[in-house]
Each structure stands twice: as structure tokens, then as C-alpha cells.
Amino acid sequence: xxxxxxxxxxxxxxxxxxxxxxxxxxxxxxxxxxxxxxxxxxxxxxxxxxxxxxxxxxxxxxxxxxxxxxxxxxxxxxxxxxxxxxxxxxxxxxxxxxxxxxxxxxxxxxxxxxxxxxxxxxxxxxxxxxxxxxxxxxxxxxxxxxxxxxxxxxxxxxxxxxxxxxxxxxxxxxxxxxxxxxxxxxxxxxxxxxxxxxxxxxxxxxxxxxxxxxxxxxxxxxxxxxxxxxxxxxxxxxxxxxxxxxxxxxxxxxxxxxxxxxxxxxxxxxxxxxxxxxxxxxxxxxxxxxxxxxxxxxxxxxxxxxxxxxxxxxxx
Numbered sequence: 001x002x003x004x005x006x007x008x009x010x011x012x013x014x015x016x017x018x019x020x021x022x023x024x025x026x027x028x029x030x031x032x033x034x035x036x037x038x039x040x041x042x043x044x045x046x047x048x049x050x051x052x053x054x055x056x057x058x059x060x061x062x063x064x065x066x067x068x069x070x071x072x073x074x075x076x077x078x079x080x081x082x083x084x085x086x087x088x089x090x091x092x093x094x095x096x097x098x099x100x101x102x103x104x105x106x107x108x109x110x111x112x113x114x115x116x117x118x119x120x121x122x123x124x125x126x127x128x129x130x131x132x133x134x135x136x137x138x139x140x141x142x143x144x145x146x147x148x149x150x151x152x153x154x155x156x157x158x159x160x161x162x163x164x165x166x167x168x169x170x171x172x173x174x175x176x177x178x179x180x181x182x183x184x185x186x187x188x189x190x191x192x193x194x195x196x197x198x199x200x201x202x203x204x205x206x207x208x209x210x211x212x213x214x215x216x217x218x219x220x221x222x223x224x225x226x227x228x229x230x231x232x233x234x235x236x237x238x239x240x241x242x243x244x245x246x247x248x249x250x251x252x253x254x255x256x257x258x259x260x261x262x263x264x265x266x267x268x269x270x271x272x273x274x275x276x277x278x279x280x281x282x283x284x285x286x287x288x289x290x291x292x293x294x295x296x297x298x299x300x301x302x303x304x305x306x307x308x309x310x311x312x313x314x315x316x
Contacts, residue, residue, distance in 0.1 A: 026187055028071065028184045032089075032092075032148075033147060033148075033153040040285065041285055045213075053210060055205075056210070056211055057202065057206055057210060058083075058213050061083060061090075067080065079193065080191060082193070083194070083196065088143050090196040091136055093194050097194065103140055107175060110141055116167045144175065144176055145175055146165070148176070199214075206253065208253060209256070211255070213258050213259075214243070214258070215259070215260050216240070216259070217234075220264075247259065256305075258305045260303055262301060281305075283303065284298045285299055
């Protein structure tokens with residue numbers, strides 16, 4: 001007689017028969033540096049993936065490394081739904097998906113024109129009322145160029161969503177890699193959907209057996225720390241609680257959910273029921289925001305899940 005798990009797998013077997021990407025193992029990497037990116041811990045995150053899942057959701061896409069990492073390793077077979085509240089970021093990826101060649105042409109022009117005056121001229125565009133009327137391709141090229149030529153290579157905006165990072169003098173900045181943009185284009189054109197939506201809106205699409213990776217603005221380790229200078233707003237305690245409620249709703253829908261956050265007492269207390277049931281996973285991560293390497297200290301982050309490796313990733 002079949003066990004409960006075997007019967008469940010048999011009943012849902014069609015959920016796992018989606019064909020794989022024909023362009024297997026395309027090597028693509030994020031082409032912008034973000035304030036809290038995670039390239040150094042991608043392999044650790046991979047260890048916590050559910051063994052099988054349907055659609056992939058990543059609603060906080062400010063670093064993008066995990067999506068490209070999983071796609072490059074052929075871990076996502078179904079659809080991917082990617083979103084972020086940063087419209088410039090989403091616009092850039094839509095341009096890469098739809099017009100990579102024209103984007104490369106613009107980036108080549110920007111690279112040839114690179115100097116301090118040109119940088120500040122481009123940076124000042126978002127102070128103009130007609131900024132949103134600028135060609136989408138030019139805006140995407142601007143986004144990448146500013147990121148790769150700004151101080152410490154980190155995109156940062158003020159409360160008005162205006163870039164405020166100074167120029168970093170570099171005789172030969174690596175503004176873009178043509179091959180990587182074309183690789184990103186191939187991956188993004190395989191069952192991937194992009195939208196500048198709030199995370200709650202896009203997660204309404206999530207259904208049973210879908211996998212959601214949450215990388216929200218982190219709970220501050222210190223009272224004087226926040227994300228305002230990087231994101232244009234602060235992700236408050238109330239918003240963390242709202243995210244927890246979303247996490248719980250997804251759990252009740254039988255979605256697989258994994259979240260990273262600062263390992264603060266507040267976050268550990270908030271997610272205590274999941275941490276207790278599915279193990280506390282603490283990792284040490286070095287921050288790259290400080291321009292002085294000696295001040296880039298390691299901090300503790302926590303990985304929170306609603307599933308267990310010991311349960312074959314299916315029984316909760």
C-alpha cells in the first residue's frame with residue numbers, strides 16, 4: 001500500500017513534469033552592485049532550496065543574484081515572477097529582455113563619454129520633471145552606467161528617489177559586459193515575467209507548491225541604521241510584521257517560502273514558530289557598503305523557512 005507521501009506525490013505528479021529550459025546552464029550574473037547583495041552566500045542559500053517546486057517568485061529584486069544563480073544552474077523549470085518597487089531597476093531588466101542590442105549601443109556611447117562632468121550630467125536627469133519621458137533604453141543605460149561609475153559602485157537614492165552618489169574617478173571602469181547582458185537576455189526570455197509591483201500584489205499569484213524567496217529590507221541591527229539612504233524609504237517594524245503575515249498566508253497555501261533577514265531579536269521573536277519548527281539557520285555575511293575595507297565587518301543573517309529538509313521538502 002502506498003504511503004501518504006507516495007500518494008500525495010502521485011496525485012500531484014503533473015506539477016513536476018514541466019520541461020526544462022532548452023538553453024541549459026547559461027552563465028549569467030547580476031550587472032549592478034546593490035547595497036546588500038548576496039553573491040558570497042548563494043551556495044548556502046541553495047542548500048536550503050526545496051527539492052522540487054513549481055513557479056519561482058522573487059518580489060524583492062534589488063540584487064537579483066539568486067534568480068540568475070538558480071537559472072544558470074537549471075534549478076527553475078517553471079515560470080519566474082520577478083518584481084520590485086524600484087521602477088528603474090525593473091525598467092532596466094525589461095530593456096535587457098526586449099532590446100539588449102540597443103542597450104549595448106547606448107552603454108558603449110556612455111563608456112566612451114565617461115568623465116566626471118558627464119556623470120553628473122546624467123545623474124541630474126532624475127531631478128527633471130520630464131525624466132519619466134526619457135526613452136526606456138536610455139534610462140536603462142543610465143541606470144547601469146551610474147551604478148558602475150559611482151563611488152564604491154553602489155546605487156543609492158534619497159527620499160525623492162534621486163541618485164545622490166558622487167562620481168568615483170576610474171580611468172577604465174568595467175561599465176558592462178556584452179556577453180553577460182546577452183546571457184541575461186536569453187534567461188529572461190524563458191518564462192520570466194517582470195513587474196514593478198508591491199510584493200503583496202505579485203504574491204497573490206502564488207499557489208500550492210510554488211517557491212517564494214523573500215529578501216526584504218532588513219531589520220536594522222542598530223537603532224541608527226536604516227535603508228532610507230539606499231532605497232528611498234524605511235522598511236519599518238510594522239512593515240516587517242506585515243511581511244510576517246504574508247509569510248504565514250503563503251504557508252497556509254502550501255507554498256514553499258524562504259526568507260533572509262538580519263538576525264535581530266525582533267525578527268527571531270516575530271518568526272519564532274517557524275524558527276522553532278524548522279531549525280534556526282544563522283550565517284555570517286561580510287558587508288561591502290563601507291568604502292574602507294577594514295570597516296567591512298561580518299554580521300549575522302538568518303534564513304527562515306516553512307519547510308524542512310528532513311521532510312523531503314514536501315510534508316510540513
